Amino acid sequence: MSNLVCENVVKKYKEKEVLKGINLSIEKGKIYGLIGRNGAGKTTLMSIMTAQNPATRGTITYDGMEVWENREALDHLCFSREINSVTSFGPNNQKVKEYFRIASVFYPHWDREYAKELIQRFGIDEKKRIMNLSKGMMSMVTIIIGLASKADITILDEPVAGLDVVAREDFYRLLLEEQQESGRTFIISTHIIEEAADIFEEVIILHDGQILLKENTIDLLDRCAHVSGLAEEVDKVTDGLHICHTENMGRSKGVTVMLEPGQKLEKTAEVTIQPISLQNLFVAMCGREA
């Protein structure tokens, strides 16, 4: 069953089109990874999906209901955005405790006990003011809000930014645990693709305001490969296949291919065929031409 659906969502800031007709459907009970380069439109998309920002055109529905100014739909959604030490009114001198209190009022399914447990686990000092938190601590606050909101669809914007590797691992485990227990849906944006690839059941690549792909992570990586060798030999093997990226050096050539259903790569002794990681694929698809 489809839960949160974007149809032809366009967003313009003045003349600049940031989202160029997004069609996306988020299904129940999965962890989605949303990846894209800086400025690809990830945060804009996430804020529009949760009605924190109006779309210029297009509709967003939750279980068939429009989300815009619709309390009934919004009660099921949580967008935990990045916190800044400065707001448009000056330094963010709100206390952490107050921040959590507001969240507990805002999210109808807020789990006070769970929030308390997470605050302890991350060692957050609730008496501190937001502006005095480190970057990692701010990320932890957004993680706690996302998890404790208990919203059916929870969207986290770069939750691991600034976290050290131990805290990141901790977050991935907490996320998997919560998802398994509750069956909630999570959408996570991140730039640390390699680490998170194994967490995501599905991956969504946003590039230049458009959805480049949305696919089961395993299936996607299974149909992609890197082929290298003497240029002519590589061409022979990859003839007629969809090529995402090519590197040339002298007589040698390396290409990243994406197979369509029914296609196969013929193994030959002349070329090297290697599996590819999500991060390599992302760079091949969204990186600059070499």
Added chain:
Amino acid sequence: MQELFTQEKSIYLQISEMIETDILRGILLEEERVPSTNDFAKLYAINPATAAKGVNILVDNGILYKKRGIGMFVSTGAKKMILENRKNAFYDNFIKGLVEEAQRLGISKEELTEMILKTN
């Protein structure tokens, strides 16, 4: 089950190979319950769907079987089956590659045989 993942292969294939290796080494015994997909997901911090895909390969092969409501178990004869499968894969994965590399290096079949015979 405590091996580390490599980048060379899909995670789900590595999960299924790790379970097989544990059966061969006697870490998991026949007719014994294997860890659940959620256990794997937690241990390795991977999506349970990925772990399930790895486990299901072994169910399809008959190496594991499902007991409703209880979990996955190692089949009787699993060890023998795994050995058999690995022997078959040995030709494709090692021998073919070995011969190809030997050809690239200009090593004749006789030389190659000699090399194998003198290895202990």
